[in-house]
Amino acid sequence: MFQQAFSMMLRPRLWPLLAGLLLVCANGCATTPYVYQPPLITHPDLDFPEDEPQIVRGKRRPVIDGIGWVVGIPGKILLWDRRIDNHNVSPETEAAIAEYLEKNGLDQVKVRVNEYDPLGEWKRLRKNKAVGWGWRYTAGTLTAVAYTLLPGRIIGGDNYNPFTNTISLYSDHPAIALHEGGHSKDFGTRKWKGTYAVFTALPGASLWPEAIATNDALGYLETEQNFAGEADAYQVLYPAYATYVAGAASPFLPYSDLLIKAGAVIPGHLAGRWKAREAKQEALARQQSSSEIQQVHFEVPATPVETNANSGNGRGQR
Numbered sequence: 001m002f003q004q005a006f007s008m009m010l011r012p013r014l015w016p017l018l019a020g021l022l023l024v025c026a027n028g029c030a031t032t033p034y035v036y037q038p039p040l041i042t043h044p045d046l047d048f049p050e051d052e053p054q055i056v057r058g059k060r061r062p063v064i065d066g067i068g069w070v071v072g073i074p075g076k077i078l079l080w081d082r083r084i085d086n087h088n089v090s091p092e093t094e095a096a097i098a099e100y101l102e103k104n105g106l107d108q109v110k111v112r113v114n115e116y117d118p119l120g121e122w123k124r125l126r127k128n129k130a131v132g133w134g135w136r137y138t139a140g141t142l143t144a145v146a147y148t149l150l151p152g153r154i155i156g157g158d159n160y161n162p163f164t165n166t167i168s169l170y171s172d173h174p175a176i177a178l179h180e181g182g183h184s185k186d187f188g189t190r191k192w193k194g195t196y197a198v199f200t201a202l203p204g205a206s207l208w209p210e211a212i213a214t215n216d217a218l219g220y221l222e223t224e225q226n227f228a229g230e231a232d233a234y235q236v237l238y239p240a241y242a243t244y245v246a247g248a249a250s251p252f253l254p255y256s257d258l259l260i261k262a263g264a265v266i267p268g269h270l271a272g273r274w275k276a277r278e279a280k281q282e283a284l285a286r287q288q289s290s291s292e293i294q295q296v297h298f299e300v301p302a303t304p305v306e307t308n309a310n311s312g313n314g315r316g317q318r
Helices: 002-006 021-027 062-071 073-079 091-103 118-127 139-149 174-188 193-200 207-223 227-249 257-298 309-316
Strands: 055-057 110-113 159-161 166-169
Touching (some): 062 073, 073 227, 073 257, 091 110, 091 166, 091 174, 110 118, 118 139, 139 193, 159 174, 174 207, 174 227, 207 227, 227 257
Parallel strands (some): 055 110
Antiparallel strands (some): 159 166
16 A cells, blocks of 8 residues: 555666566575564554454445456456455455464454445554654555545555554455465564655565565465465465566556566466475375374284293193
């Protein structure tokens, strides 16, 4: 959201980044060993009252959500997944982000599942004193204005807003939700949250937190031994990262972003499917190894006990 607000003002020439896309995709992997519950820098004002849930869902709006689904078609094509910006988030995806937040101690992060609540976001902006007031009422205000005037309920775009500590989800994809959770975890560990948010909103610099969130999501799935989810994540998070690189590399070409992203996303898809295949093979190898260990563990060795009948009979005969 912050990047959208500043994209027209802060876009330097970063063409060389596109050349590094293949290297990033080829070398990227899940973060291991995974670290749960890192030291978080929070503020008590963002604690939820007992009557306020951490995760909220927007009311069903068939017409509005239908428009949002159509608006999200380019994203579905780029990432080749109909779940992107479909505005119909399943309970499974909601459960995935809920479990992630709980295991990482992120109990102050608000999650809005296909919800439009500008008043709530303005209130959270005011209460989020973990971010300095100077950044909250300048850069943070811009994000709140963008949220109000450009409702994600229609235009989509899953995101994390560090100034309100809020995740907004519009896609029914667990890996996307975990990626946004990775952003909240990353910002939760930063002392100078506002400065970090502004700096990483710059094209080029924005690739750093995107890589952190992507690796965190992959590392989490691997550590949880969710091998199917890990393989699925590679196939969407790698091409998604390719779009970030392409966006950073095409700042001054009006109406060309989509074309450049379409070209850059191809190696992202190839690398993602390659990594997904590796993850599946590793999962099969682990399952086979586990099965062999279980067979050895439960196998009863054949060790017949020999009885000396003659000796027994000898004792009985005196």
